[in-house]
Amino acid sequence: MNRFLQTVAGLAFATAAALPAFAADPTDVIDYRKHVMKTLGEQAAAMAMTLQGKAPAENFTLHVQALANAASQALVAFEPNVPGGESKPDVWAKWDDFSKRMKELEANTAELAKLAASGGAAAVGPKLQSALTCKSCHDTYRQEKK
Numbered sequence: 001m002n003r004f005l006q007t008v009a010g011l012a013f014a015t016a017a018a019l020p021a022f023a024a025d026p027t028d029v030i031d032y033r034k035h036v037m038k039t040l041g042e043q044a045a046a047m048a049m050t051l052q053g054k055a056p057a058e059n060f061t062l063h064v065q066a067l068a069n070a071a072s073q074a075l076v077a078f079e080p081n082v083p084g085g086e087s088k089p090d091v092w093a094k095w096d097d098f099s100k101r102m103k104e105l106e107a108n109t110a111e112l113a114k115l116a117a118s119g120g121a122a123a124v125g126p127k128l129q130s131a132l133t134c135k136s137c138h139d140t141y142r143q144e145k146k
């Protein structure tokens with residue numbers, strides 16, 4: 001059994017007994033927010049491919065929905081004040097601004113998902129750049145490790 005399946009099996013036992021108490025250690029906190037942010041990155045890249053005619057266009061709306069889903073998971077993932085990963089300490093020092101930006105991303109992507117469901121890529125296209133505020137937040141709050 002690979003590690004992922006072992007983890008899933010472990011979780012299945014744990015949930016059968018009772019939901020495990022949530023007590024993340026610092027490494028888990030960092031891993032968790034990275035998983036969520038990677039999902040955003042992967043779904044944005046996949047969505048772009050569908051727009052460029054390099055991948056199935058019928059998946060466009062699903063990718064926008066997945067982006068909105070992941071964006072809605074992000075804020076709580078950053079809540080524990082655990083510096084590390086590629087996060088600058090300012091994430092927590094300027095939490096009001098950081099959380100405002102993350103909520104904006106959540107609202108923007110939810111709006112895109114609505115537009116995608118009704119009007120597809122033609123409706124989303126013009127709003128895409130202003131809605132995806134990824135870079136401006138990264139420029140301020142992320143210290144990319146090479």
Ligand code: HEC
Nearest residue numbers: 034037038040041044085086087101102105134137141142
């Ligand atoms: C409100 C701020 C903010 C917004 C908005 C934001 N990010 Fe991030 N992102 C971060 C921070 C901070 C990190 C560093 C996380 C860490 O390693 O601790 C990060 C990390 C990442 C990573 C690296 C994950 C890894 O492998 O370690 C990717 C990919 C990413 N973001 C993609 C995106 C995409 C795509 C968007 C827009 C759709 C986005 N982010 C929007 C703050 C933001």
